[in-house]
Amino acid sequence: MSGTFVGMPSFPTAARGALADETLRGNLRYATHTIRDKRAKAVAELDDWALLREAGKQIKDHTLRNLDRYLLQLEEAVTAAGGVVHWAADADEANRIVADLVKATGESEVVKVKSMATQEIGLNEALAAEGISAYETDLAELIVQLGDDRPSHILVPAIHRNRGEIRTIFASEMGKWGRAAPDGLSDAPGELAEAARLHLREKFLRAKVGISGANFMVAETGTLAVFESEGNGRMCLTLPETLISVVGIEKVVPTWRDLEVFLQTLPRSSTAERMNPYTTMWTGTTDGDGPSAFHLVLLDNGRTATLADETGRQALRCIRCSACLNVCPVYERAGGHAYGSVYPGPIGAILSPQLRGTGSEIDASLPYASSLCGACYEVCPVAIDIPEVLVHLRDRVAHQGGRGHFLERAAIKAAGWVFEHPGVLAAGERAATATRKLHPSRVPGAGAWTNSRDLPPMPPESFRDWWRRNRSQGAAPAGGRKDDGS
Amino acid sequence: MSPASPSRDRILARVRAAVDGAPEAPGPARTYRDTHTPEDGRVDLLAENLADYRALVHRSDEAGLPALVARLLAEHGSGSVAVPPGLPEPWLAGTDVTRVPDAPGTTAAELDAVDSVVTGCAVAIAETGTIVLDAGPDQGRRRITLVPDHHICVVRAPEQVVGGVPQAMPRLDPTRPLTWISGPSATSDIELDRVEGVHGPRTLEVILVEG
Structure with a gap:
């Protein structure tokens, strides 16, 4: 291009x-x-x-x-x-x-x-x-x-x-x-x-x-x-x-x-x-x-090349009306130049990485330039399921590697191990709730993703502990929600 | 003949490889309407939609047409009018402004000095407020309705008026040059607001001739 x-x-x-x-x-x-x-x-x-x-x-x-x-x-x-x-x-x-x-x-x-x-x-x-x-x-x-x-x-x-x-x-x-x-x-x-x-x-x-x-x-x-x-x-x-x-x-x-x-x-x-x-x-x-x-x-x-992709080829239906740009909350705030292509907005986020490939920094980032709210699909006069293609392209980008994706894979792998070991999970949950006053509002160190998101507040007790305390003998206590921490 | 090109074969081969094994995709189920308007409401709807996009709409019968055309030319201050080769004689019978015949040799610069143009049309579409020109004898070459700043278009109602776009398609011959006109030249390029009047005729007058 x-x-x-x-x-x-x-x-x-x-x-x-x-x-x-x-x-x-x-x-x-x-x-x-x-x-x-x-x-x-x-x-x-x-x-x-x-x-x-x-x-x-x-x-x-x-x-x-x-x-x-x-x-x-x-x-x-x-x-x-x-x-x-x-x-x-x-x-x-x-x-x-x-x-x-x-x-x-x-x-x-x-x-x-x-x-x-x-x-x-x-x-x-x-x-x-x-x-x-x-x-x-x-x-x-x-x-x-x-x-x-x-x-x-x-x-x-x-x-x-x-x-x-x-x-x-x-x-x-x-x-x-x-x-x-x-x-x-x-x-x-x-x-x-x-x-x-x-x-x-x-x-x-x-x-x-x-x-x-x-x-x-x-x-x-x-x-x-x-x-x-x-x-x-x-x-x-x-x-x-x-x-x-x-x-x-x-x-x-x-x-x-x-x-x-x-x-x-x-x-x-x-x-x-x-x-x-x-x-x-x-x-x-x-x-x-x-x-x-x-x-x-x-x-x-x-x-x-776009036509060869079973999920992505629907982008070729586009008649360039630009309705998807006009309803997109991301486009409205970021403007067209940030998309680094003559095709900005939601359609650009699925078209550019397919026409040009996902090799460059901008093209690898475009499938993420969306909140997946789906407004673009709603207004599209040829029914291009843009969120579907975005997710599909994220998968492609993830598989081609890069530092961010290495961290993501490592985190998912660690989480998988924890979920397979209930004792470890319970110990982790208790440690987390016991130290809740010390938690920062954001997780430092993982870059843009965590910088723009708050850490959810930790309840005083894990759901599994609450369940064991309230429901374990098969009796549902009246007013069982009284100390659920909400 | 197309120039021989290795890219032609390459692109076609890539296309074939790309869709190889994909399921057949059926053509369109044309379950949409061919019109949204009852037959007796078409002429009024056409007038309404033309006016909504700032075309000036007039109504007349055959007998009143020459005087109306003459009046519109006079009100616009026109001294000259481009004339398609097959424009019915009576349409300009009421005016003595200078006729500039549509000829193959007429240049764009010459047309730029012509004030107005009077034409017929091939079909008009009520739901979209559109007149379609097909370069027929009463419409002339495309440039005569483009360069002069004032276009008067005569529509025979109700014969030439259809309700929806799908009803217009079989009336048109795509091998002829077609110009679909919906209101005068306009732009939405400044803050996405519609402003009339850029390069095409800034004044479009449509005369609906009934009876």
């Missing part, structure tokens, strides 16, 4: 800074709560939501089970409609393909629609290294790019910025990239959107190459779909002469009709709208309307 995140510290380390940043926490709390309530309302409008959710899950599972067949069908349909299909096993290959395609047009700048796949592969950095400027045109992406920042949310990459911060970035940075922000720009969202409109319009009107991802690809027709709000997607997808779309192989669905499910579930889960303002669907090229050259780059980059 992206070089941007190489060398990220573990999740708890990265989260510490975010937790101390009160502006950031305030921004996130406000934004996630706003969208959470709106989403619940949008979903409640459809009394068959549960059936749509089930259908979405079934479509994705069926596609993944037969992915080879549907990819070949898609390739055939796109090719027949005038497109060219490329296959990229990893990020480097995808970047190479795109850079060569852009160079072949003779252009040195491209306009981009927000796309998770191109962020994942670090396309902008790869193009810059080849002397090609990639302009992000989604408002939030623009805020991130102008602020030399990293995305922190799937849908709204600049969710960590409030309107005042956005105003400052626009006022100081826009002029360096093109048309400057108007003088006296205020922090009213309408004015900020207007500044972006003016700044980007000149880029749209002269763009010769557009780069996008896609939300869905239809195998039977070769149709691609991009869901968006602002119209920057339409600009990038229809005005340039050449369009290059980089899409993960799991984005294919078998039939045109399958879109009717996701057209209902994605907007309501994502922006909490009945429908997003604009969706563009195109099939290859159309004479005289839109780009005359269309290239589709199909991206693996860890997806087939």
Whole structure:
């Protein structure tokens, strides 16, 4: 995945800074709560939501089970409609393909629609290294790019910025990239959107190459779909002469009709709208309307490895709506950057370690970046059981070893021995209750886990001693609870 | 033809190995509804949902349409209007603003100087407040409804209005370029609050023509 995140510290380390940043926490709390309530309302409008959710899950599972067949069908349909299909096993290959395609047009700048796949592969950095400027045109992406920042949310990459911060970035940075922000720009969202409109319009009107991802690809027709709000997607997808779309192989669905499910579930889960303002669907090229050259780059980059995991493969059902981020208590407090990936939040915690493997510190820590409360599963429009996959990945991380896991195994082994020797257990319990006044409130020395947890208070007597004293002769004394220590 | 690539075979082989032995997964049970709206409530619901997302909704009959279109163009202060090749003649009969025909050679920069565009649509979806364009003769190339800042879209009600999204699918041909429009351009990127008006037309007017 992206070089941007190489060398990220573990999740708890990265989260510490975010937790101390009160502006950031305030921004996130406000934004996630706003969208959470709106989403619940949008979903409640459809009394068959549960059936749509089930259908979405079934479509994705069926596609993944037969992915080879549907990819070949898609390739055939796109090719027949005038497109060219490329296959990229990893990020480097995808970047190479795109850079060569852009160079072949003779252009040195491209306009981009927000796309998770191109962020994942670090396309902008790869193009810059080849002397090609990639302009992000989604408002939030623009805020991130102008602020030399990293995305922190799937849908709204600049969710960590409030309107005042956005105003400052626009006022100081826009002029360096093109048309400057108007003088006296205020922090009213309408004015900020207007500044972006003016700044980007000149880029749209002269763009010769557009780069996008896609939300869905239809195998039977070769149709691609991009869901968006602002119209920057339409600009990038229809005005340039050449369009290059980089899409993960799991984005294919078998039939045109399958879109009717996701057209209902994605907007309501994502922006909490009945429908997003604009969706563009195109099939290859159309004479005289839109780009005359269309290239589709199909991206693996860890997806087939994820597909091989029986429990983990359900993460590939994800339609990138970001509802799981918006309800997650951990995301709300830690923010997106701590996840060390373009995929933050609960879905990121199961996707990144599978796409990238659990070798790095950040990826080995992500399966633990959750309280397993299950809110993410509840809201997921394709019913990904994120807690199940988190636990599964914790198991994988535990088996690969490391110091923390060595201590955990030693502790479990010792506990097992004690439980097998009742005399030792009883002696231990009496020693513990006899010394209860001396116990510290926290156990020192075992690192982050104990630092953030209180030691439970010790009762004056163990349950087994109480039982023996009160119930041993088969008589249940009246008021037997009187000295239970509670 | 796709360029020959060793990665193609490698990815397909990896996919096959990954799902080898996995149980077959059945396709979707389409037990969900194809609409949530009774037939006689569709046009009103469409109007309500369009307005909810800040589209300006007007109602007219066939006879009143030319005058209404002329009035909307005048109120917007438009001096020029982009015209799809197959737009019914009478729709613009009431106005003398400059017509800019949708032609293959028209550039985006030229369209940027055009004030408005008038089109029909392929279908409208009541439950989502959506109009879908399929680049048909009364709609033109995609760019004419994108670059001008003011879009007037005529919907024939009730013929072109369906209740739910699943009812729209069989009416659309996916091999044509499709644009689904639900309200004017908007963004939720600033504090997740919806703000109208970014790159697409900032004013969307929908005329429901009945009878």
